[in-house]
Amino acid sequence: MKEIFVLAEHRRGELRDVTFEMLTKGRELSQKTNMDLTAVLLGYNVKEFAKKLADQTKRVLIVDDARLENFNAEAYQKVLSNLISERKPPLTLIGHTAFGVDLAPSLATELNAPLATDCIDVDFEEEKLVVVRQVYGGKVNVKASLRKSDSYIVTLRPATFEAQQVEPLGGEITEVPSPLKEDIPYKKFIEYFEAPAGEVDITAADILVSVGRGIKEADNMPIVEKLAKALGGVVSCSRPIVDKGWLPSDRQVGTSGKTVKPKLYIAIGISGAFQHVSGMKNSDIIIAINKDPKAPIFRAADYGVVEDLFKVVPTLTDKILEGKA
């Protein structure tokens, strides 16, 4: 029986959400194509994860090796290329995450297996693999097909497929001997590094006034600070604001920043790239202010204002202060 591989992603003792999202998509595809769903688990002392994965799959292939304890693309690639060459799965799903982007392209190149990255959908259509991706910051979608092959690799965008619970399937757990004979001499994991926590915790705020590149200059920042103050909220931001040093990194919302769930999130001059949206889409109410009616942020928001932020924000601040007086 042919297989669909899902590469389990875990870090510091936890399976990451994207793993379960991929299992859901993988299960749908495996049912449609009549293939087995196989989870591939690389790591060290990860037997606990294997049980969880077995609940959702036909089988779990586990390679347990101290050299796989922390992610190292070179070591992971060696193990995976062996597994894929041996078992020839028509499709391998990997998360489009810091882990996946470091691994999938070199793996695909070594195997000469066509790769599509950052996909929001994937399907087999008459032997051909077809994917949907987003380009131009989410403003345009592309439907693309991959060159015909026995084996494809696809990285899936996180937080795109909803992880679904299934009746425990009790898949078989098979341990595969590690092909690694020595440490990777040219690339070493040293340690994790976490920036020390700042004074403000945006994840605890009820109201976030979030600012993006539309603010244009550091000198314009006070207009959003005033709005936040009037509302009794806190200022957060998209990534470019932190990159430019206008706000500290603990104010950043998104995949590489914080995930927030306030009662009110006001996105000001933020386009709505998926890396931002996945950090705020579960807020109770989202209001977006953007002068571009086609900005993807309006697909995440409950209410939208299509206007110049330099006009709306001060007027809104005044209205709120008036109401309080």
Next chain:
Amino acid sequence: MDKEENRMDIIVCVKHVPETAEAEITVSPGGKSINTEDLVFDINEWDDYALEEAVLLKEKLGGAVTAITVGPQDADSTLRKCLARGADKAIRLTDKAFEGSDAFATAKILHKAIKDLPFDIILTGTQAGDDGYAQVSVVLAELLGIPHVTMVKKVEPKEGFMRVNRELEGGLQEVLEVKLPALLAVQTGINEPRYVSIMGIRKAREKELKVLGLADLGLKEEEVGGCGSWITVEKMFIPPVEKEAEILTGGLDEVSAKIVEIIKSKGLV
């Protein structure tokens, strides 16, 4: 460290891309690309940081920076910008046959151009803002047979290796050591890209900008463009709207009043 002894040959890969965050985007009649006539093109945001990191390393250790792109003649403006900002040489890879290349084919073209050049480090961006593959860098490293690190947020040169911080999710980073030569794909915010000075622009005019094509690189037509690609675009379309915000209309006062109403109705003010 002694400057000349540690001198580095650095290659930085840059892409000339349209700015689309604030522009109106339309799909062209064939349905396989967007109309770019009215768009402004510039260096890819991530590559801007890669270029700056290359120039910073050169200033610290000595050496030379070569900027390289696969693109049309228009991409010269991006290469000139690199030269003005401190790159020493520029190479543009252009050929009719390169058109329609996906990330894999683009990496193959870059590979042929780079493999015989001297280099200690190749710097690239995490992703290109247009296609967003996040793929060219790592394929290129694999073709060259050198190690790579993506999402690089900090670079510290040591003897024969680099200590780098790599960005993970949720503000976490991992620290790695990678032996040279290596490819590092940098993430935004790693540095503060400098502005181009008048002096820089003047000096850039005298710097070399080389153009190479299919035959110069020893490539065959079927290895590049659509034929040499993994991916074929079937169609481009504006994403369907599954859920859309309720757009608040009216004058500034009216819109503001409506927002206040919404906030009040949720008991937030």
